[in-house]
Amino acid sequence: MKIYIIAGEASGDLHGSNLISALKQDDPDVELRAWGGSKMENAGAHVVKYYQALAFMGFVEVFKNLIPILKNFKFAKKDILSFTPDYLILIDYPGFNLRMAKWAHKNKILVIYYILPQIWAWNERRIKYIEKYTQTRLAILPFEQAYYLNKNVSVHYVGHPLVEHIENFKKLNAGVFVSNEKPSETKTIIALLPGSRIQEIKKHVPLLIPLVQKNPSLHFELALAPGLPDEMSQNLLKAFPKNFSITDNTYHLLSKAKCAVVCSGTATLETALFNVPQIVFYRTNLVNYLIAKVLIKVKYISLVNLILQKPLVAEVIYPMKQGKKLEETFKELLKMEHQVQLCQGYEEIRMHLGNKRSSKECSKIIFNV
Numbered sequence: 001m002k003i004y005i006i007a008g009e010a011s012g013d014l015h016g017s018n019l020i021s022a023l024k025q026d027d028p029d030v031e032l033r034a035w036g037g038s039k040m041e042n043a044g045a046h047v048v049k050y051y052q053a054l055a056f057m058g059f060v061e062v063f064k065n066l067i068p069i070l071k072n073f074k075f076a077k078k079d080i081l082s083f084t085p086d087y088l089i090l091i092d093y094p095g096f097n098l099r100m101a102k103w104a105h106k107n108k109i110l111v112i113y114y115i116l117p118q119i120w121a122w123n124e125r126r127i128k129y130i131e132k133y134t135q136t137r138l139a140i141l142p143f144e145q146a147y148y149l150n151k152n153v154s155v156h157y158v159g160h161p162l163v164e165h166i167e168n169f170k171k172l173n174a175g176v177f178v179s180n181e182k183p184s185e186t187k188t189i190i191a192l193l194p195g196s197r198i199q200e201i202k203k204h205v206p207l208l209i210p211l212v213q214k215n216p217s218l219h220f221e222l223a224l225a226p227g228l229p230d231e232m233s234q235n236l237l238k239a240f241p242k243n244f245s246i247t248d249n250t251y252h253l254l255s256k257a258k259c260a261v262v263c264s265g266t267a268t269l270e271t272a273l274f275n276v277p278q279i280v281f282y283r284t285n286l287v288n289y290l291i292a293k294v295l296i297k298v299k300y301i302s303l304v305n306l307i308l309q310k311p312l313v314a315e316v317i318y319p320m321k322q323g324k325k326l327e328e329t330f331k332e333l334l335k336m337e338h339q340v341q342l343c344q345g346y347e348e349i350r351m352h353l354g355n356k357r358s359s360k361e362c363s364k365i366i367f368n369v
Contacts (some may be wrong), residue, residue: 003025003366005034006076006100007198008093009053010196010225013037015115015161015358016091022359026367035076038227048079052198052227069240072096075299077103081121085111087366090134094118098126101133110369114362116155120147121306127151136369139363142352143305156365159356162266166273169251182226187219187243189274191257193250196225198232203283205239205327207318210259212244216328219243221257223250239288259333261326262302268313269303272346277339279329280304283318304345307352312345322357 003023015040023030024044031161034045041047049072073096088104090097094117101111113134119126122144122324130137130153139145139153145157163267176229192212194204201224210221220240224233226248245368247253250267254260254274262268271278300306304313314329332338 001029001087001232001367002033002085003087004080004083005032005040005045005089005091006037006093006097007034007036007040008096010037010051010329012091012093012115013039013051014165014304015044016040016045018089018091018161018165018359019114019362022056022363024346025364026363033085037112038253045191049075050227069096072365073099076100080104080109081365083108083178087369089114089135089366094116094126098129098133101327104130105133110135112138112369114138114364115140115161116144119123120144127153129232136197136365138365140358143309144305157356159358160269160353161358162269162273163350163353164357164359166270168277170255172252173252173255179284187217188258189219189253189256190215191250191253191260192222193260193262193271193303194222195263195267196264199226200263201228202283205236207281207283209240209263210233211327212240215330216241216243219245221245221247221253224249225250253273259339261330264301264315266303267294269307271348272304272349275343275346277333277342278304279316279333280324281316281318281326304349307349308345312342327329327336 005016007013010109013036016034016098020032020040020043023032034047035045035049036045037049037051043368059167087110089112091100092115099116102111104111111134113130116130116139117126137148137153138158139148139155140158140160145155148155194201194208201363205230220243222236222244224246229355236246250270254271254276259275260271260276260278262271262278262280264280266279268280282301300311301315301317304315305311305315314332316326
C-alpha cells in the first residue's frame with residue numbers, strides 16, 4: 001500500500017510521526033511519502049517538503065506569501081500524481097489541506113482527514129468541502145463527533161493523540177529531568193512556550209522579556225522547536241537577562257516546570273496534560289485581530305478552555321503593543337490557590353478526552369477503508 005501524508009506544522013509532524021509508527025506496525029511494507037518534519041522522517045516516511053517552509057499564519061501573512069504558497073500547491077499536485085498513492089492523508093493545516101482535498105477528489109484520490117478543521121470555531125461553510133471531498137474523517141476532540149453528526153456528516157472519534165504521546169513519554173522518561181543549562185536547584189522554573197514558528201516567536205519574545213526582567217528570583221526556560229536556526233537561540237540568550245535559558249525539549253521542560261506562559265495552540269493542552277499551571281497568550285496585528293473578532297464564533301482561544309467549555313486558564317490576547325496585562329496575570333498564576341484550582345480543572349480535561357490510543361485507532365480505520 002502507498003500513502004501520501006501532508007502535515008504543515010510542528011504539531012502535525014508530531015501526530016503524523018505517531019500515526020506513521022502505527023501504520024508501519026500494522027503493515028511493515030506500507031510505503032509512505034510525506035510533507036512534515038524530522039519526527040515523521042525518523043518514523044519511516046520519505047519527507048519531500050519540510051513544514052518550516054510552510055508555516056504562514058494570519059490573514060495578512062498569508063496574503064504576503066501567496067507566491068510561495070501557490071508554488072507549494074503546484075509541487076504537491078505534481079508529486080502526488082507521480083507517487084500514485086492509494087490514500088492521501090491530510091493532517092490539520094486546513095488552509096492548504098482543504099484545497100488539496102478538493103484537487104485530490106477531482107483526480108479520484110481517496111482522502112482521509114486526520115485532525116479535522118475547527119469549523120465549529122469559524123468558517124462553518126467549510127463543512128461542505130469536508131463532506132464532499134473527504135472519504136474518511138478522524139476527529140480528535142470529544143465534542144466534534146456530535147457536532148458533525150448534527151450536520152449529517154459522519155466522523156470517527158479516535159481520541160486526542162497527545163494523550164497517548166505524553167503517556168508514552170512519561171513511561172520512557174520516569175524520573176528527574178535536568179536541562180542542559182542546569183539552573184540553580186533553589187530557583188523555581190517557569191516554562192516559556194512562545195510558539196513553534198519563527199513568526200510567532202519574533203512577535204511574542206518582546207512580551208516575555210519584561211516578564212523575565214521583573215522576576216529575577218525565578219528561572220525562566222524557553223522551549224524552541226527543533227530545526228529552528230541556531231542564530232535564533234544565540235540572539236535570544238543575548239536579549240534576555242541571566243535568569244533565562246533555552247531548551248529544545250518541551251516535554252523535559254514541562255516535566256520540571258512550576259508554571260508556564262504558553263502561546264495559544266497545541267502547547268496549551270500539552271501543558272495541561274503535564275499538570276503544569278499556565279496562562280495562555282497570543283499577539284497579533286490589529287488587522288488580524290479585527291478580522292478574527294468578526295469571524296470567530298467561540299468564546300476562547302485555548303484548547304483547555306474549549307474542551308471544558310468554560311474559562312479555566314487565563315487568556316491574554318494582544319492586538320497591539322502592550323505587556324502590562326501579561327505581567328499582572330502572571331502574578332496571579334504564582335499564587336498557590338490558583339495553581340491548585342487549575343490542576344483540579346486539568347483532571348476534568350482528562351475525563352473528557354478518555355483513554356483511546358489515537359494512532360492505533362486511526363491505523364485500524366485506514367487499513368479498513
